[in-house]
Amino acid sequence: MKSVVIKQPNELVIEERPLPMPAAGEVRVNVKLAGICGSDSHIYRGHNPFAHYPRTIGHEFFGEIDAVGEGVNRSRLGQRVSVDPVISCGHCYPCSVGKPNVCTSLVVLGVHRDGGFSEYAVVPAHNAWPIPDAIADKHAVMVEPFTIAANVTGQIAPTEQDVALIYGAGPMGLVTVQALKGVYKVKLVIVVDRIDERLAMAQRSGADWVINNGERSLQAALDERGIMPTIVIDAACHPSILQEAITLASPAARIVLMGFSSEASQIVQQAITGKELSIFSSRLNANKFRVVIDWLEKGLIDPEKLITHTFDYHHVTDAIELFEKDQRQCCKVLLTFSQ
Ligand code: NAI
Ligand code: MN
Ligand code: ZN
Numbered sequence: 639m640k641s642v643v644i645k646q647p648n649e650l651v652i653e654e655r656p657l658p659m660p661a662a663g664e665v666r667v668n669v670k671l672a673g674i675c676g677s678d679s680h681i682y683r684g685h686n687p688f689a690h691y692p693r694t695i696g697h698e699f700f701g702e703i704d705a706v707g708e709g710v711n712r713s714r715l716g717q718r719v720s721v722d723p724v725i726s727c728g729h730c731y732p733c734s735v736g737k738p739n740v741c742t743s744l745v746v747l748g749v750h751r752d753g754g755f756s757e758y759a760v761v762p763a764h765n766a767w768p769i770p771d772a773i774a775d776k777h778a779v780m781v782e783p784f785t786i787a788a789n790v791t792g793q794i795a796p797t798e799q800d801v802a803l804i805y806g807a808g809p810m811g812l813v814t815v816q817a818l819k820g821v822y823k824v825k826l827v828i829v830v831d832r833i834d835e836r837l838a839m840a841q842r843s844g845a846d847w848v849i850n851n852g853e854r855s856l857q858a859a860l861d862e863r864g865i866m867p868t869i870v871i872d873a874a875c876h877p878s879i880l881q882e883a884i885t886l887a888s889p890a891a892r893i894v895l896m897g898f899s900s901e902a903s904q905i906v907q908q909a910i911t912g913k914e915l916s917i918f919s920s921r922l923n924a925n926k927f928r929v930v931i932d933w934l935e936k937g938l939i940d941p942e943k944l945i946t947h948t949f950d951y952h953h954v955t956d957a958i959e960l961f962e963k964d965q966r967q968c969c970k971v972l973l974t975f976s977q
Contacts, residue, residue, distance in 0.1 A: 639654070639655055639656075639657050639658075639756060639757040639758045640652050640653070640654060640655075640756070640757050640951075641653055641655050641694045641752070641755065641756035641757070642694060642695060642696065642755035642756065642951060642954050643655075643692050643693065643694050644681055644682050644689075644691060644692060644693050644694075644695055645691060645692045646684075646691045646692070647682070647683060647684025647691070648682070648683060648684065650682060650954065650955055650958075652951070652952065652954070655756075657758060658758060658759075658760040659705065659707075659760070660705050660706060660707035660710070660760050661707050661708075661760070662707050662708040662709050663707055663708070663709055663710060663762060663763055664706075664707040664710070664760050664761060664762055664763060665703045665705070665706050665707065665710055665714060665719075665760070665761060665762075665763045665766050666703065666704055666705040666706075666758055666759070666760050667699070667701040667702065667703060667704070667719060667721060667754075667758065667759050667760075667761060667766060668701050668702050668703075668704040668757070668758055668976060669699050669700070669701040669754055669755075669756060669757060669758065669759055669975040669976070670700055670701045670702065670775055670779075670974070670975055670976060671699065671700045671701070671775055671776060671778075671779040671972055671973065671974055671975065672696045672698060672699040672700070672754045672755050672779065672951075672972065672973045672975065673698035673699070673779050673780065673782070673783065673970055673971070673972055673973075674698075674957060674958060674961050674970075674971045674972070674973065675697065675698055675783070675809070676808075676809075677697070677748075677749065678695045678696060678697075678748070678755070678958065679958055679961065679962050681693060681695050681748075681749065682695065682958060686749065688746070688749050688750060689749055689750075690750070693748075693749075693752065693753075694748070694752035694753050694754075694755055694756050694759075695748050695753055695755050696747075696748045696753040696754035696755030696756070696973075697723035697746060697747050697748035697749065697753050697754065697782065698723075698754070698779060698780070698782040698783060699720070699721055699753070699754025699755075699759065699779065699782075700718070700719070700720045700721070700769070700775060700778040700779040700781075701718075701719065701721075701754075701759075701975070702716060702717065702718055702719070703715055703716065703717045703719055703766060704716075704758070706763070707763070710763045714763070714766075717766075717768050718768065718769045718771075718775075718778065719766035719767055719768055719769060720766075720767050720769055720778045720779065720781040720782065720927065720931075721747065721754060721759070721761050721765055721766055721767070721782075722765045722766075722767060722782070722785075722923070722927045723746050723747035723748055723749075723753065723754075723765075723782065723922070724738055724739050724741075724744070724746060724765075724922050724923060724924075725744070725745040725746070725747065725751070725762060725765060726738030726739070726741035726743075726744060726745075727741050727742070727743045730742040730743065736924060736925070737924050738924055738925065739789070739921050739922040739923055739924045740921055746922070747759070747761060747765075755951065755954065755973065756975075757975055757976055767781070767927040767928070767931060769781075769931065770931070770935055772935065773931070773934050773935065776941070776942075776945060776948075776972060777934055777941045777942070778934075779972060780941035780944065780945070780970065781927060781930045781931060781934070782923075782927075783809055783810070783813050783944070783970070784813050784816070784817070784930045784933065784934075784939060784941070785922075785923035785926035785927060785929070785930050786810060786813060786814075786896075786920070786922070786923060787810075787813040787814045787816065787817035788817065788923060788926035788929045788930050788933075789920045789921075789922065789923045789924060789926050790814055790817075790871060790894050790896065790920045791814070791817045791818065791821070791822060792924075792926065792929075793892075793894055793918040793920055794869060794892040794894060794916075794918060796818055796822040796824050796869060797822070797824070798822070798823045798824060798825055799825065799868075800818075800822075800824045800825070800826075800868045800869050801824075801825070801826045801828070801865060801866070801867050801868050801869070801888070802818050802824050802826070802827045802828065802867060802868070802869040802870075802871065803828045803829075803830065803860075803867035803869070803870045803871070803883075803886065804818075804827065804828070804829045804830070804840075804845075804870075804871045804873055805830055805831075805870070805871065805872045805873055805874040805875075805879050805883070806829075806830075806831055806872070806873035806874030806875070807829050807831035807833070807836035807837055807839060807840040807845075807848070808831075808836065808873065808874075808965070808969070809944060809969055809970055810873040810896060811829060811831070811836075811840065811871075811873040811874070812839060812840060812843045812943070812944055812969065813939075813944070814871055814873055815827055815829060815840055815843045815844050815845050816843050816844060816939045816940065816943070817933075817939065818844075818869075819843075819844035819845075819846075820844065820933070820938040820939045820940075821933055821938045821939065824869075826846050826847070826865075827844065827845050827846050827847075828845065828846065828847045828848070828849065828860075828865070828867065829845040829847075829848045829849070830848070830849045830850075830851045830856055830874075831848070831850065831851070831874070832850060832851060832852035833850075833852075833965055833966060834850060835965075835966040835967065836965065836966070836969075837849075837850060839943070839944075839969055842943050843940075843943050843944070856882070856886070857882075857885070857886060860886060866886065866887065866888035866889075866891070867886060867887055867888060867891060868887075868888045868890070868891045868892070869891060869892050869893075869894075870883040870886065870887050870891060870892075870893045870894070871893075871894045871896070872893070872894065872895050872896055872897060873896055874897075875895075875896055875897025875898070875899060876897070876899070877897070877899045877901045877902065877903040878903065878904075879897075879903075880893070880895065880903045880905055880917075881903065881904060881905045881906065884905060884906070884909045884910055884913075884915060885909060887913065887915055888913070889912075889913040889914065889915075890913065890914055890915075891913065891915055891916075892915070892916045892917075892918060893915060893916070893917045893918065894917075894918045894919065894920055895917065895918070895919045895920070896919070896920055896921075941970075944969045944970040945969070945970045945972060946967060946968050946969045946970060946971065947960065947961075947968060947970075947971040947972070948971070948972045948973075948974060949971065949972070949973055949974070950973070950974050951973045951974065951975050954973060957971050957973060958971075
C-alpha cells in the first residue's frame, strides 16, 4: 500500500509499505478521503512537539472496513466509517471522568501513531464509527473537525440567549459558528478575523456579524452597539487574545481557549474574578463522534460550506502548500485515496 510519510521535518514521501494486518480488537480501514488540518502541516514542518518521525500523518479520515482482527464482529466488514483519532487507556483519572482526550497515555492517530493519509490504516474497532448511508463520503470525512466544535460547545452549554464572539474564521472558527447557530440557535454570533475572505466564509456558515479587527478596533465596534459577549471562543489562538477576551466579556461570561502557544499570556486577575468569568479549555474531542454524526443526520450543520479544494493524494505536497499559503481561498482541503 502507499502511505504519505513525513520522514523528517520538511521531507514528505509517498512510500510503499506492507499492508498492515489488524490485531485483536482492531479493524483495517480502506481509506477513501482524508482532510488536511493545521496540525498535519505542523508535523510536516517540524513544529509539532508531540510528533516522532517517520510518521504517516492524517487524523481526519473516512473509509470502509476491509479486514477485522480477532474478537471483532465480521458483520463490520464493508462498513463505512469515520475514525476518531483519540486513543485512550480507559482507566486513568481523565478517562474515568469522561475526558479520554487528555488521557495520561494519550495516543493520537497521525501524531503519536501512524494515521490516515494512507491507502489503509489499522485502528481500534471502537474508534471506527459507522456512518449512516444518508451521510455522503465528503461529509463523513468532516466529522472530526466538527467534533472539535462539539467539544468546545460541550464545555459551555450555549443557550439561545447567549451572545457569542469567536476569534478566528479558519476551519476551527467556522465549525464553531455552525455548531452555535445550527445546533444551539444562539441569537447573535459575531466572528472577528483579519481576512475579509475568511469573514465572508464565516457569514456563509451562519455568523450574524463579522468584524475585521485589522481594519478597526474590536472594542470600539462592540461598544458602538453596546454588546458584551456572554461567550468568547478563541479559535485564533494568539497569546494576547485571552486578556482582550477578559476585557470584552460580559460579567458571568464563559471563555474557551483552544490554543497551544508556549508563549506567556499577560493577564490581570481583577476582571476575571470581578466578573466571575469561567475560563475553559478544549482539546481534541471526548467521545463526540456520535454527537456529530447525529448533527449531520439531522441536517443541523453543513460541512459543504467548509470544503474549498479536493486533490488526489499523489498531489499531497501541492495540497499542503496551497493550504498553508492561501488562507484567503482555502478552508478545508480534502485528499482522495481509493475511490
Ligand atoms: P487557521 O490558522 O486556519 O485560522 C486562524 C484564523 O485566526 C486565521 O483566519 C487568522 O487570520 C485569524 N487570526 C489570527 N490572529 C487573530 C487575531 N488576533 N484576531 C482575529 N483573528 C485572528 O487555524 P484553524 O485550523 O482554524 O485552527 C485555529 C487554532 O485552533 C490553531 O491555533 C490550532 O492550533 C487550534 N486548534 C485547536 C484544537 C483543539 O482541539 N484545541 C484543534 C484544532 C486546532
Ligand atoms: Mn484536525
Ligand atoms: Zn486514560
